[in-house]
Amino acid sequence: LSSYLTLRYYVCLAKLALHHFADLSDVSISGDIPVQGEINVPVGTPSQDKEYSTLDEPVKDTILRDLKAVGKKFVHVMYPKKSSALLRDWDLWGPLLLCVTLALMLQGGSVDRKDDGGPQFAEVFVIIWFGSVIITLNSKLLGGTISFFQSLCVLGYCIMPLTVAMVVCRLVLLGGSWGFSFIVRLIVVTASFSWSTFASTAFLADSQPPNRKALVVYPVFLFYFVIGWMILTFSPSA
Amino acid sequence: MAANSDFLLQFQEFDSSESHLGGIGDATTISIEDTAAGSHNPQKQRRSAPVTSFEEDNDPLANDDKTELLSGQKKSAPFWTFEYYQRFFDVETHQVRRRILGSLLPWPGKNFVHLYIHNNPDLYGPFWICATLVFVIAICGNISDFLVFLGEPQYKYVPEFRKVTIAATAIYSYAWLVPLALWGLLVWRNSKVMNVVSYSFLEIVCVYGYSLAVYIPAVVLWIIPYEAVRWLSIVVALCLSGSVLVLTFWPAVRDDQPRVAIAIMTAVVALHVLLAFGCKAYFFSTLEVKHTAVDAVAGHGTKSPPTTKIQ
Numbered sequence: 380l381s382s383y384l385t386l387r388y389y390v391c392l393a394k395l396a397l398h399h400f401a402d403l404s405d406v407s408i409s410g411d412i413p414v415q416g417e418i419n420v421p422v423g424t425p426s427q428d429k430e431y432s433t434l435d436e437p438v439k440d441t442i443l444r445d446l447k448a449v450g451k452k453f454v455h456v457m458y459p460k461k462s463s464a465l466l467r468d469w470d471l472w473g474p475l476l477l478c479v480t481l482a483l484m485l486q487g488g489s490v491d492r493k494d495d496g497g498p499q500f501a502e503v504f505v506i507i508w509f510g511s512v513i514i515t516l517n518s519k520l521l522g523g524t525i526s527f528f529q530s531l532c533v534l535g536y537c538i539m540p541l542t543v544a545m546v547v548c549r550l551v552l553l554g555g556s557w558g559f560s561f562i563v564r565l566i567v568v569t570a571s572f573s574w575s576t577f578a579s580t581a582f583l584a585d586s587q588p589p590n591r592k593a594l595v596v597y598p599v600f601l602f603y604f605v606i607g608w609m610i611l612t613f614s615p616s617a
Numbered sequence: 618m619a620a621n622s623d624f625l626l627q628f629q630e631f632d633s634s635e636s637h638l639g640g641i642g643d644a645t646t647i648s649i650e651d652t653a654a655g656s657h658n659p660q661k662q663r664r665s666a667p668v669t670s671f672e673e674d675n676d677p678l679a680n681d682d683k684t685e686l687l688s689g690q691k692k693s694a695p696f697w698t699f700e701y702y703q704r705f706f707d708v709e710t711h712q713v714r715r716r717i718l719g720s721l722l723p724w725p726g727k728n729f730v731h732l733y734i735h736n737n738p739d740l741y742g743p744f745w746i747c748a749t750l751v752f753v754i755a756i757c758g759n760i761s762d763f764l765v766f767l768g769e770p771q772y773k774y775v776p777e778f779r780k781v782t783i784a785a786t787a788i789y790s791y792a793w794l795v796p797l798a799l800w801g802l803l804v805w806r807n808s809k810v811m812n813v814v815s816y817s818f819l820e821i822v823c824v825y826g827y828s829l830a831v832y833i834p835a836v837v838l839w840i841i842p843y844e845a846v847r848w849l850s851i852v853v854a855l856c857l858s859g860s861v862l863v864l865t866f867w868p869a870v871r872d873d874q875p876r877v878a879i880a881i882m883t884a885v886v887a888l889h890v891l892l893a894f895g896c897k898a899y900f901f902s903t904l905e906v907k908h909t910a911v912d913a914v915a916g917h918g919t920k921s922p923p924t925t926k927i928q
Contacts, residue, residue, distance in 0.1 A: 498776075517706075517741070517745075519699075520699075520702060520703050520705075520741075521706050522703070522706075590709040590710055590711070591708075591709055591710060592710070593710040594708070594709075594710055594713060594741060597745065598745060598748075601745075601748065601749060601752065604752075608752075608756055608776075609776070609778075612759070612774075612776035613776075614773075614774055614775065614776070
């Protein structure tokens with residue numbers, strides 16, 4: 380219906396234009412120019428109905444759709460190409476999941492020491508979210524075009540290599556703390572922290588003016604370095 | 618008509634002298650109006666027509682001046698908007714790099730503010746240099762503890778994350794509260810003695826923030842557990858960053874009374890020294906601490922873990 384109305388509108392405009400030109404060029408054209416024909420425009424109403432009816436779908440479908448979106452973003456982080464899917468459909472489920480996993484796995488270390496021990500759950504949480512907010516504010520103040528939540532989304536998802544490194548470290552720590560296991564942990568944490576930094580700059584660097592890219596990348600580097608340090612220095616209780 | 622042209626000539630002179638003293642086109646026109654009304658009161662009825670015509674003639678020029686000034690100056694957005702803070706981040710990578718290098722290599726006669734800041738103080742440098750320094754101190758302190766107590770059977774390695782909070786509080790309060798106090802002090806002295814050089818609060822924050830940059834490599838050197846290396850690096854770092862501060866603030870206080878000037882410079886240097894030695898003492902344990910701790914454990918036979926306290 381809307382397409383038909385648009386067509387009518389354009390026909391009226393054409394009539395007006397013809398009248399105008401008729402006045403200018405002194406050619407007489409009779410009044411109305413009737414247009415006849417059939418218009419078959421595929422209107423997208425069926426799909427609109429589909430989107431509005433997500434309330435009726437079973438809960439399993441909703442959860443699976445969100446999980447698929449989160450999973451697709453994990454794949455994007457593992458193979459960082461310059462795609463805009465991560466930026467367009469941002470969500471904070473993935474970062475929350477990763478942050479909670481990382482904070483839980485950093486617990487259970489040095490429980491015999493009440494003070495001067497490893498980070499508490501709340502400390503890890505605060506460092507990750509507060510750090511992400513500060514980096515996002517920094518990139519926006521420097522003139523970045525990325526939005527606030529998109530940046531939080533990217534920074535949160537790029538913690539995934541470090542979470543994988545944490546899992547690996549805990550497995551390696553089962554076989555001893557020092558010597559060979561330390562070398563292995565060092566290599567794993569270094570590799571995953573550079574992967575995280577590289578993946579997040581692949582997404583974030585495009586939104587910055589070209590002469591300020593290093594100013595935006597450095598805080599991201601510092602952020603993942605600190606998280607990598609927390610993972611490397613995790614020492615389990617005796 | 619001759620009287621009119623005389624009056625117009627007078628008006629023009631007054632206008633030009635006012636613009637030299639005033640500086641803002643808006644204020645100049647207002648003051649001229651007032652003095653014209655005051656001084657030429659008895660002649661006002663006769664002069665009102667030429668005065669208004671001259672005013673109208675002057676107004677487009679004043680508007681041009683105003684727009685020119687506004688385009689040259691930074692737009693002042695209200696402080697609760699995002700744009701207000703964006704003008705403090707108006708720097709580029711090469712500018713930040715130049716500023717850091719300039720703070721690492723001070724030269725007598727080269728004022729850091731005039732040479733590198735150029736009326737464009739930024740908050741990026743101070744904030745991220747302080748953040749880097751906080752984490753570097755915490756991490757390097759941790760590593761140095763580990764290296765000092767390596768081989769001790771009673772020592773169990775712990776990452777001490779409490780120290781990050783303490784380091785952050787110390788560094789950030791030094792880098793932001795001391796400039797605030799110094800700026801207040803300089804403003805107060807400026808009201809008593811006319812100084813040639815004066816700095817805004819953000820420029821002082823910039824100088825302090827960039828002067829802390831030289832501590833980052835020094836702190837990394839403190840990992841090495843030999844006292845000679847640590848003392849050498851702390852002295853070199855203190856000289857470099859202290860001289861940046863001294864070279865910046867000496868022109869601002871030298872016109873003051875000699876005792877006040879010396880007192881201010883001594884306070885600046887003393888606080889800087891206090892920060893450096895305080896960080897070194899609190900975060901970095903030494904071999905002597907290890908020996909005393911080991912002796913204590915061996916002497917008393919207790920299993921208490923060695924504590925790393927101020928030497």
